[in-house]
Amino acid sequence: MKQISVMRSTLGRLPIYLEFLQGLDISENENISATVIAKSLGLGEVQVRKDLNAVSGAGRPKLGYRTDELIKRIYEVLGRNDIKKAVIIGAGKLGNALLEYNGFRDYGLLITAAFDIDESKAGITEAGKEILPLTQLEEYVLREGVRIAVITVPASSAQSICDRLVGCGIEAIWNFAPCALCVPEGVLLQQENLALSLAHLKLTMNNG
Amino acid sequence: MKQISVMRSTLGRLPIYLEFLQGLDISENENISATVIAKSLGLGEVQVRKDLNAVSGAGRPKLGYRTDELIKRIYEVLGRNDIKKAVIIGAGKLGNALLEYNGFRDYGLLITAAFDIDESKAGITEAGKEILPLTQLEEYVLREGVRIAVITVPASSAQSICDRLVGCGIEAIWNFAPCALCVPEGVLLQQENLALSLAHLKLTMNNG
Numbered sequence: 017m018k019q020i021s022v023m024r025s026t027l028g029r030l031p032i033y034l035e036f037l038q039g040l041d042i043s044e045n046e047n048i049s050a051t052v053i054a055k056s057l058g059l060g061e062v063q064v065r066k067d068l069n070a071v072s073g074a075g076r077p078k079l080g081y082r083t084d085e086l087i088k089r090i091y092e093v094l095g096r097n098d099i100k101k102a103v104i105i106g107a108g109k110l111g112n113a114l115l116e117y118n119g120f121r122d123y124g125l126l127i128t129a130a131f132d133i134d135e136s137k138a139g140i141t142e143a144g145k146e147i148l149p150l151t152q153l154e155e156y157v158l159r160e161g162v163r164i165a166v167i168t169v170p171a172s173s174a175q176s177i178c179d180r181l182v183g184c185g186i187e188a189i190w191n192f193a194p195c196a197l198c199v200p201e202g203v204l205l206q207q208e209n210l211a212l213s214l215a216h217l218k219l220t221m222n223n224g
Numbered sequence: 225m226k227q228i229s230v231m232r233s234t235l236g237r238l239p240i241y242l243e244f245l246q247g248l249d250i251s252e253n254e255n256i257s258a259t260v261i262a263k264s265l266g267l268g269e270v271q272v273r274k275d276l277n278a279v280s281g282a283g284r285p286k287l288g289y290r291t292d293e294l295i296k297r298i299y300e301v302l303g304r305n306d307i308k309k310a311v312i313i314g315a316g317k318l319g320n321a322l323l324e325y326n327g328f329r330d331y332g333l334l335i336t337a338a339f340d341i342d343e344s345k346a347g348i349t350e351a352g353k354e355i356l357p358l359t360q361l362e363e364y365v366l367r368e369g370v371r372i373a374v375i376t377v378p379a380s381s382a383q384s385i386c387d388r389l390v391g392c393g394i395e396a397i398w399n400f401a402p403c404a405l406c407v408p409e410g411v412l413l414q415q416e417n418l419a420l421s422l423a424h425l426k427l428t429m430n431n432g
Contacts, residue, residue, distance in 0.1 A: 024424055028417050032404075058404075100426055109324055113317035114418070119402055123423030164426060188429045190422050194327055196240075196266075206425045210322070212236050214398050215331030217414045218308055218372060219235070221396045 022093055026067045031122040032057060033067070034090045042083055049080030095124035101162045105177050106169035107132035107147045110192060114166060115145050128160065133173075154184040163187045171195040230301055234275045239330040240265060241275070242298045250291055257288030303332035309370045313385050314377035315340035315355045318400060322374060323353050336368065341381075362392040371395045379403040 022030075036057055037048065050068050054061040068081065072089040075081045091097055102120075104111045107130040115130045129146040131153050132138070138149050148156060156162070165186045169177055174193035181189060188204040191197055199205045230238075244265055245256065258276050262269040276289065280297040283289045299305055310328075312319045315338040323338045337354040339361050340346070346357050356364060364370070373394045377385050382401035389397060396412040399405055407413045 022427075024420060027423060027427070028415075028420050095423070095426060100429075102422065109317060109321035113321045116317055117418060119417065119419035120422060123419055123426065125419070125422055125426060163429070164422070166422070188425045190425055204425055204429055206421060207236075208421060209236050209327065210325060211327035211331055211333070212232060213414060213416060214310065214328060214333055214372070214374070215235060215303070216232055217396045217398055217412055218303060218331065218333060219230075221308075221371070221412055 022067075022070045026070050027094075027123075029059075029063075029067055030071065030090050030094055033064075034087065034094070037083060037087050037090070040083060045083050047076075047079045047081065048083045048086065049075060052080070094122065096122075097124070099124050099126050100164055101126050101128045101160055102164035102166060103128060103153075103157065103162050104130040104166045104168055105132075105150070105153070105181070106130070106167065107134075107137050108168060111166075111168035112141070114168065115141060115147075116143050125164070127166070128162070129156065131156075133169075153180060157181075157184045157186065165189050167191045167193050167197075169193055230275075230278045234278050235302075235331075237267075237271075237275055238279065238298050238302055241272075242295065242302070245291060245295050245298070248291060253291050255284075255287045255289065256291045256294065257283060260288070302330065304330075305332070307332050307334050308372055309368055310335045310372035310374060311361075311365065311370050312338040312374045312376055313340075313358070313361070313389070314338070314375065315342075315345050316376060319374075319376035320349070322376065323349060323355075324351050333372070335374070336370070337364065339364075341377075361388060365389075365392045365394065373397050375399045375401050375405075377401055 033053060036053060050065040051061055054064040068075065071093045072081060072086055102125055104115055104127060111130050115127055120127055127145070129148055131148050131150045133150045135149040137147050139147055141147065163186060165181045167174055167177055167189060171193045174191065174195050175197055178189060178197045178199060182199060182203055189199065190206050190208060192208045197205060241261060244261060258273040259269055262272040276283065279301045280289060280294055310333055312323055312335060319338050323335055328335055337356055339356050339358045341358045343357040345355050347355055349355065371394060373389045375382055375385055375397060379401045382399065382403050383405055386397060386405045386407060390407060390411055397407065398414050398416060400416045400418070405413060
Protein backbone atom coordinates (compact mmCIF):
# COMPACT_ATOMS: atom_id res chain seq x y z
CA MET A 17 0.00 0.00 0.00
CA LYS A 18 1.25 3.43 -0.95
CA GLN A 19 1.86 5.63 2.06
CA ILE A 20 2.48 9.31 1.81
CA SER A 21 4.11 11.63 4.24
CA VAL A 22 1.67 14.03 5.88
CA MET A 23 2.34 16.56 8.59
CA ARG A 24 1.61 15.59 12.15
CA SER A 25 -0.96 18.36 12.49
CA THR A 26 -2.79 17.13 9.39
CA LEU A 27 -2.69 13.59 10.72
CA GLY A 28 -4.37 14.86 13.88
CA ARG A 29 -7.32 16.29 11.95
CA LEU A 30 -7.90 13.39 9.55
CA PRO A 31 -10.02 11.31 12.00
CA ILE A 32 -12.30 14.37 12.38
CA TYR A 33 -12.78 14.68 8.60
CA LEU A 34 -13.33 10.94 8.35
CA GLU A 35 -16.02 10.91 11.01
CA PHE A 36 -17.78 13.79 9.25
CA LEU A 37 -17.58 12.16 5.80
CA GLN A 38 -18.78 8.81 7.09
CA GLY A 39 -21.80 10.54 8.61
CA LEU A 40 -22.91 11.86 5.21
CA ASP A 41 -25.52 10.19 3.05
CA ILE A 42 -23.33 9.34 0.06
CA SER A 43 -26.30 9.19 -2.32
CA GLU A 44 -27.00 12.86 -1.60
CA ASN A 45 -23.36 13.90 -1.29
CA GLU A 46 -21.51 12.23 -4.09
CA ASN A 47 -19.07 15.13 -4.16
CA ILE A 48 -17.74 17.20 -1.31
CA SER A 49 -15.65 20.37 -1.21
CA ALA A 50 -13.11 21.67 1.27
CA THR A 51 -15.39 24.69 1.74
CA VAL A 52 -18.33 22.58 2.88
CA ILE A 53 -16.17 20.45 5.20
CA ALA A 54 -14.57 23.57 6.72
CA LYS A 55 -17.95 25.24 7.33
CA SER A 56 -19.56 22.10 8.75
CA LEU A 57 -16.71 21.51 11.21
CA GLY A 58 -16.01 25.16 12.07
CA LEU A 59 -12.44 24.92 10.77
CA GLY A 60 -10.45 27.33 8.61
CA GLU A 61 -10.95 26.71 4.91
CA VAL A 62 -7.29 27.21 4.02
CA GLN A 63 -6.29 24.56 6.55
CA VAL A 64 -8.88 22.04 5.35
CA ARG A 65 -7.88 22.65 1.73
CA LYS A 66 -4.22 22.06 2.59
CA ASP A 67 -4.99 18.90 4.57
CA LEU A 68 -7.11 17.39 1.81
CA ASN A 69 -4.55 18.33 -0.79
CA ALA A 70 -1.90 16.45 1.20
CA VAL A 71 -3.95 13.26 1.28
CA SER A 72 -5.80 13.33 -2.01
CA GLY A 73 -4.38 16.03 -4.27
CA ALA A 74 -6.33 19.07 -5.43
CA GLY A 75 -10.09 18.62 -5.74
CA ARG A 76 -11.81 19.08 -9.09
CA PRO A 77 -12.82 22.67 -9.81
CA LYS A 78 -16.41 23.39 -8.67
CA LEU A 79 -17.04 19.70 -7.83
CA GLY A 80 -14.40 19.13 -5.18
CA TYR A 81 -13.69 15.52 -4.16
CA ARG A 82 -15.62 12.35 -4.76
CA THR A 83 -16.80 11.57 -1.22
CA ASP A 84 -16.20 7.82 -1.42
CA GLU A 85 -12.71 8.25 -2.84
CA LEU A 86 -11.79 10.81 -0.21
CA ILE A 87 -12.93 8.46 2.56
CA LYS A 88 -10.84 5.69 1.03
CA ARG A 89 -7.75 7.90 0.80
CA ILE A 90 -8.06 9.11 4.40
CA TYR A 91 -8.42 5.49 5.47
CA GLU A 92 -5.22 4.65 3.62
CA VAL A 93 -3.23 7.56 5.01
CA LEU A 94 -4.40 6.83 8.55
CA GLY A 95 -3.27 3.27 8.02
CA ARG A 96 -6.61 1.83 9.05
CA ASN A 97 -6.36 -0.91 6.43
CA ASP A 98 -2.98 -1.89 7.80
CA ILE A 99 -3.57 -2.75 11.46
CA LYS A 100 -0.37 -3.04 13.44
CA LYS A 101 -0.14 -4.63 16.86
CA ALA A 102 1.71 -2.94 19.69
CA VAL A 103 2.55 -3.96 23.25
CA ILE A 104 3.15 -1.94 26.39
CA ILE A 105 5.93 -2.74 28.82
CA GLY A 106 5.09 -1.56 32.33
CA ALA A 107 1.52 -1.92 33.58
CA GLY A 108 1.63 0.95 36.07
CA LYS A 109 -0.88 3.80 36.01
CA LEU A 110 0.37 5.25 32.72
CA GLY A 111 0.71 1.85 31.05
CA ASN A 112 -2.82 0.99 32.09
CA ALA A 113 -4.16 4.34 30.89
CA LEU A 114 -2.61 3.75 27.46
CA LEU A 115 -3.84 0.16 27.37
CA GLU A 116 -7.36 1.44 27.95
CA TYR A 117 -7.12 4.44 25.57
CA ASN A 118 -9.32 4.01 22.50
CA GLY A 119 -7.82 6.64 20.21
CA PHE A 120 -5.10 4.37 18.80
CA ARG A 121 -7.65 2.50 16.68
CA ASP A 122 -8.19 5.69 14.66
CA TYR A 123 -4.70 5.15 13.26
CA GLY A 124 -4.82 1.40 12.72
CA LEU A 125 -2.97 0.65 15.93
CA LEU A 126 -4.01 -2.18 18.18
CA ILE A 127 -2.46 -2.38 21.62
CA THR A 128 -2.94 -6.03 22.39
CA ALA A 129 -1.23 -6.55 25.74
CA ALA A 130 0.84 -5.06 28.52
CA PHE A 131 3.70 -6.76 30.36
CA ASP A 132 4.82 -6.22 33.92
CA ILE A 133 7.59 -7.59 36.09
CA ASP A 134 5.08 -7.84 38.93
CA GLU A 135 3.36 -11.12 38.09
CA SER A 136 0.51 -10.36 40.47
CA LYS A 137 -0.72 -7.81 37.91
CA ALA A 138 -1.26 -10.54 35.29
CA GLY A 139 -4.85 -10.98 34.15
CA ILE A 140 -7.48 -9.52 31.87
CA THR A 141 -8.49 -5.85 32.20
CA GLU A 142 -12.09 -4.63 32.19
CA ALA A 143 -11.65 -3.67 28.53
CA GLY A 144 -10.56 -7.22 27.74
CA LYS A 145 -6.83 -6.53 27.29
CA GLU A 146 -4.21 -8.95 28.59
CA ILE A 147 -1.61 -8.09 31.22
CA LEU A 148 1.14 -10.73 31.10
CA PRO A 149 4.26 -11.51 33.12
CA LEU A 150 7.38 -9.88 31.67
CA THR A 151 8.97 -13.33 31.31
CA GLN A 152 6.54 -14.02 28.44
CA LEU A 153 7.53 -10.91 26.46
CA GLU A 154 9.80 -12.43 23.81
CA GLU A 155 7.62 -15.46 23.17
CA TYR A 156 4.52 -13.24 22.77
CA VAL A 157 6.17 -10.69 20.47
CA LEU A 158 7.51 -13.41 18.17
CA ARG A 159 4.27 -15.42 18.16
CA GLU A 160 2.01 -12.41 17.52
CA GLY A 161 4.32 -10.67 15.05
CA VAL A 162 4.39 -7.46 17.10
CA ARG A 163 6.72 -4.77 15.72
CA ILE A 164 5.84 -1.76 17.90
CA ALA A 165 6.35 -1.35 21.65
CA VAL A 166 5.61 1.32 24.23
CA ILE A 167 7.89 1.63 27.27
CA THR A 168 6.27 2.86 30.48
CA VAL A 169 8.67 1.34 33.03
CA PRO A 170 10.82 3.43 35.42
CA ALA A 171 13.94 5.02 33.95
CA SER A 172 16.20 2.57 35.80
CA SER A 173 14.96 -0.42 33.82
CA ALA A 174 14.10 1.24 30.51
CA GLN A 175 17.35 0.45 28.68
CA SER A 176 17.32 -3.23 29.60
CA ILE A 177 13.69 -3.47 28.43
CA CYS A 178 14.65 -1.64 25.25
CA ASP A 179 17.46 -4.14 24.60
CA ARG A 180 15.09 -7.06 25.08
CA LEU A 181 12.57 -5.48 22.67
CA VAL A 182 15.21 -4.94 20.00
CA GLY A 183 16.43 -8.49 20.60
CA CYS A 184 13.07 -9.99 19.71
CA GLY A 185 12.57 -7.92 16.57
CA ILE A 186 10.67 -4.80 17.69
CA GLU A 187 11.21 -2.10 15.05
CA ALA A 188 9.62 0.98 16.62
CA ILE A 189 9.71 2.10 20.26
CA TRP A 190 7.74 4.88 21.97
CA ASN A 191 9.52 5.67 25.22
CA PHE A 192 7.76 7.37 28.15
CA ALA A 193 10.57 6.65 30.62
CA PRO A 194 12.39 9.91 31.42
CA CYS A 195 15.77 8.81 30.06
CA ALA A 196 17.64 8.62 26.77
CA LEU A 197 17.70 5.16 25.18
CA CYS A 198 20.22 3.63 22.80
CA VAL A 199 18.86 1.63 19.89
CA PRO A 200 20.72 0.13 16.93
CA GLU A 201 20.40 1.72 13.52
CA GLY A 202 17.17 0.75 11.79
CA VAL A 203 15.08 0.80 14.99
CA LEU A 204 12.82 3.84 15.30
CA LEU A 205 12.75 5.53 18.69
CA GLN A 206 10.39 8.26 19.77
CA GLN A 207 10.93 9.91 23.12
CA GLU A 208 7.84 11.19 24.90
CA ASN A 209 8.09 13.88 27.54
CA LEU A 210 4.66 14.44 29.01
CA ALA A 211 5.81 17.31 31.19
CA LEU A 212 7.03 19.23 28.19
CA SER A 213 3.59 19.99 26.78
CA LEU A 214 2.46 21.49 30.05
CA ALA A 215 5.76 23.29 30.52
CA HIS A 216 5.39 24.82 27.09
CA LEU A 217 1.89 26.00 27.98
CA LYS A 218 3.15 27.51 31.23
CA LEU A 219 5.98 29.39 29.51
CA THR A 220 3.63 30.65 26.81
CA MET A 221 1.37 31.93 29.58
CA ASN A 222 4.27 33.77 31.21
CA ASN A 223 5.29 35.36 27.96
CA GLY A 224 1.78 36.30 26.91
CA MET B 225 11.20 37.65 35.91
CA LYS B 226 12.41 37.81 32.33
CA GLN B 227 11.29 34.83 30.29
CA ILE B 228 12.67 34.06 26.90
CA SER B 229 11.23 31.96 24.18
CA VAL B 230 13.11 28.70 23.66
CA MET B 231 12.28 25.89 21.30
CA ARG B 232 10.36 22.93 22.66
CA SER B 233 13.22 20.57 21.84
CA THR B 234 15.67 22.78 23.76
CA LEU B 235 13.25 22.92 26.68
CA GLY B 236 13.24 19.13 26.71
CA ARG B 237 17.02 18.95 27.14
CA LEU B 238 17.45 21.69 29.76
CA PRO B 239 16.64 19.44 32.75
CA ILE B 240 19.41 17.06 31.55
CA TYR B 241 21.97 19.89 31.43
CA LEU B 242 20.81 21.15 34.78
CA GLU B 243 21.20 17.76 36.44
CA PHE B 244 24.72 17.47 35.02
CA LEU B 245 25.75 20.99 36.08
CA GLN B 246 24.35 20.54 39.57
CA GLY B 247 26.40 17.36 39.95
CA LEU B 248 29.66 19.26 39.33
CA ASP B 249 31.94 20.47 42.09
CA ILE B 250 31.68 24.22 41.43
CA SER B 251 35.01 24.97 43.14
CA GLU B 252 36.75 22.79 40.54
CA ASN B 253 34.49 23.77 37.65
CA GLU B 254 34.02 27.50 37.86
CA ASN B 255 33.66 27.60 34.09
CA ILE B 256 32.09 25.09 31.74
CA SER B 257 32.02 24.83 27.96
CA ALA B 258 29.44 23.44 25.55
CA THR B 259 32.15 21.01 24.38
CA VAL B 260 32.61 19.50 27.84
CA ILE B 261 28.86 19.25 28.44
CA ALA B 262 28.31 17.62 25.05
CA LYS B 263 31.07 15.05 25.61
CA SER B 264 29.99 14.25 29.15
CA LEU B 265 26.38 13.68 28.13
CA GLY B 266 27.05 12.01 24.78
CA LEU B 267 25.18 14.73 22.89
CA GLY B 268 26.09 16.55 19.69
CA GLU B 269 28.21 19.63 20.33
CA VAL B 270 26.37 21.80 17.80
CA GLN B 271 23.08 21.03 19.52
CA VAL B 272 24.38 21.77 23.02
CA ARG B 273 25.96 25.02 21.81
CA LYS B 274 22.67 26.09 20.25
CA ASP B 275 20.69 25.20 23.36
CA LEU B 276 23.02 27.09 25.70
CA ASN B 277 23.11 30.04 23.36
CA ALA B 278 19.30 30.19 23.49
CA VAL B 279 19.24 30.34 27.28
CA SER B 280 22.38 32.24 28.13
CA GLY B 281 23.87 33.81 25.00
CA ALA B 282 27.24 32.89 23.56
CA GLY B 283 29.84 31.63 26.04
CA ARG B 284 33.11 33.52 26.51
CA PRO B 285 35.86 32.42 24.08
CA LYS B 286 38.03 29.66 25.60
CA LEU B 287 36.34 29.97 29.02
CA GLY B 288 32.76 29.11 28.10
CA TYR B 289 30.08 29.82 30.70
CA ARG B 290 30.32 30.57 34.40
CA THR B 291 28.82 27.38 35.84
CA ASP B 292 26.82 29.10 38.58
CA GLU B 293 25.35 31.65 36.18
CA LEU B 294 24.42 28.98 33.66
CA ILE B 295 22.62 26.99 36.36
CA LYS B 296 20.77 30.13 37.39
CA ARG B 297 19.73 30.91 33.82
CA ILE B 298 18.49 27.37 33.14
CA TYR B 299 16.51 27.57 36.38
CA GLU B 300 14.92 30.78 35.18
CA VAL B 301 14.09 29.50 31.72
CA LEU B 302 12.61 26.29 33.13
CA GLY B 303 10.50 28.46 35.41
CA ARG B 304 11.63 26.62 38.54
CA ASN B 305 11.67 29.84 40.53
CA ASP B 306 8.12 30.51 39.50
CA ILE B 307 6.12 27.51 40.68
CA LYS B 308 2.64 27.37 39.20
CA LYS B 309 -0.13 25.18 40.54
CA ALA B 310 -2.23 23.07 38.22
CA VAL B 311 -5.26 20.85 38.73
CA ILE B 312 -6.53 17.82 36.84
CA ILE B 313 -10.20 17.31 36.04
CA GLY B 314 -11.04 13.64 35.69
CA ALA B 315 -9.41 11.14 38.05
CA GLY B 316 -9.61 8.14 35.73
CA LYS B 317 -6.53 6.10 34.78
CA LEU B 318 -4.93 8.87 32.73
CA GLY B 319 -5.74 11.59 35.29
CA ASN B 320 -4.25 9.44 38.02
CA ALA B 321 -1.15 8.69 35.96
CA LEU B 322 -0.57 12.42 35.42
CA LEU B 323 -1.27 13.17 39.09
CA GLU B 324 1.46 10.70 40.03
CA TYR B 325 3.95 11.74 37.32
CA ASN B 326 7.00 13.48 38.79
CA GLY B 327 8.42 15.13 35.69
CA PHE B 328 6.28 18.29 35.97
CA ARG B 329 8.41 19.56 38.87
CA ASP B 330 11.35 19.92 36.46
CA TYR B 331 9.44 22.79 34.89
CA GLY B 332 8.15 24.50 38.01
CA LEU B 333 4.74 22.89 37.73
CA LEU B 334 2.95 21.53 40.74
CA ILE B 335 -0.15 19.45 40.18
CA THR B 336 -1.88 19.83 43.50
CA ALA B 337 -5.17 18.00 43.10
CA ALA B 338 -7.51 16.10 40.81
CA PHE B 339 -11.29 16.43 40.68
CA ASP B 340 -13.83 13.79 39.76
CA ILE B 341 -17.59 13.69 39.42
CA ASP B 342 -17.54 10.31 41.14
CA GLU B 343 -17.33 11.37 44.78
CA SER B 344 -16.33 7.87 45.87
CA LYS B 345 -12.91 8.56 44.34
CA ALA B 346 -12.28 11.42 46.79
CA GLY B 347 -9.34 10.94 49.13
CA ILE B 348 -5.56 11.16 49.30
CA THR B 349 -3.40 9.18 46.85
CA GLU B 350 -0.33 7.16 47.86
CA ALA B 351 1.83 10.06 46.68
CA GLY B 352 -0.09 12.42 48.96
CA LYS B 353 -2.13 14.20 46.29
CA GLU B 354 -5.77 15.12 46.87
CA ILE B 355 -8.67 13.81 44.81
CA LEU B 356 -11.70 16.03 45.42
CA PRO B 357 -15.36 16.01 44.39
CA LEU B 358 -16.00 18.04 41.25
CA THR B 359 -18.45 20.22 43.19
CA GLN B 360 -15.46 21.76 45.00
CA LEU B 361 -13.65 22.77 41.79
CA GLU B 362 -14.44 26.50 41.66
CA GLU B 363 -13.90 27.09 45.36
CA TYR B 364 -10.54 25.29 45.27
CA VAL B 365 -9.25 27.06 42.14
CA LEU B 366 -10.12 30.49 43.53
CA ARG B 367 -8.75 29.75 47.01
CA GLU B 368 -5.47 28.24 45.78
CA GLY B 369 -4.94 30.72 42.94
CA VAL B 370 -4.68 27.96 40.33
CA ARG B 371 -4.33 29.19 36.75
CA ILE B 372 -3.59 25.97 34.84
CA ALA B 373 -5.86 22.96 34.37
CA VAL B 374 -5.58 19.58 32.69
CA ILE B 375 -8.73 17.98 31.27
CA THR B 376 -8.85 14.17 31.29
CA VAL B 377 -12.62 13.64 31.31
CA PRO B 378 -14.54 11.89 28.48
CA ALA B 379 -15.18 13.96 25.35
CA SER B 380 -18.88 14.26 26.17
CA SER B 381 -18.26 16.38 29.26
CA ALA B 382 -15.05 18.18 28.23
CA GLN B 383 -16.66 21.40 26.96
CA SER B 384 -18.81 21.89 30.07
CA ILE B 385 -15.72 21.33 32.27
CA CYS B 386 -13.80 23.76 30.08
CA ASP B 387 -16.51 26.40 30.54
CA ARG B 388 -16.42 25.96 34.30
CA LEU B 389 -12.62 26.30 34.32
CA VAL B 390 -12.73 29.48 32.28
CA GLY B 391 -15.48 30.75 34.54
CA CYS B 392 -13.33 30.52 37.63
CA GLY B 393 -10.31 32.17 36.10
CA ILE B 394 -8.20 29.34 34.62
CA GLU B 395 -5.89 30.83 31.98
CA ALA B 396 -4.29 27.78 30.40
CA ILE B 397 -5.87 24.42 29.58
CA TRP B 398 -4.22 21.20 28.47
CA ASN B 399 -6.92 19.00 26.93
CA PHE B 400 -6.57 15.23 26.65
CA ALA B 401 -10.23 14.66 25.76
CA PRO B 402 -10.49 13.70 22.09
CA CYS B 403 -12.58 16.69 21.03
CA ALA B 404 -12.12 20.30 19.98
CA LEU B 405 -12.83 22.83 22.76
CA CYS B 406 -13.94 26.46 22.49
CA VAL B 407 -12.26 28.95 24.80
CA PRO B 408 -12.58 32.74 24.88
CA GLU B 409 -9.73 34.88 23.60
CA GLY B 410 -6.97 35.20 26.15
CA VAL B 411 -7.26 31.62 27.41
CA LEU B 412 -4.51 29.32 26.18
CA LEU B 413 -5.58 25.91 24.97
CA GLN B 414 -3.31 23.02 24.09
CA GLN B 415 -4.83 19.92 22.56
CA GLU B 416 -3.09 16.64 23.32
CA ASN B 417 -3.56 13.65 21.09
CA LEU B 418 -1.75 10.70 22.61
CA ALA B 419 -2.52 8.43 19.69
CA LEU B 420 -0.83 10.81 17.29
CA SER B 421 2.71 10.16 18.52
CA LEU B 422 2.32 6.44 18.05
CA ALA B 423 0.53 6.92 14.72
CA HIS B 424 3.40 9.06 13.53
CA LEU B 425 5.87 6.36 14.55
CA LYS B 426 3.83 3.72 12.71
CA LEU B 427 3.64 5.77 9.51
CA THR B 428 7.38 6.50 9.68
CA MET B 429 7.96 2.77 10.00
CA ASN B 430 5.82 2.10 6.93
CA ASN B 431 7.66 4.69 4.89
CA GLY B 432 11.12 3.63 6.06
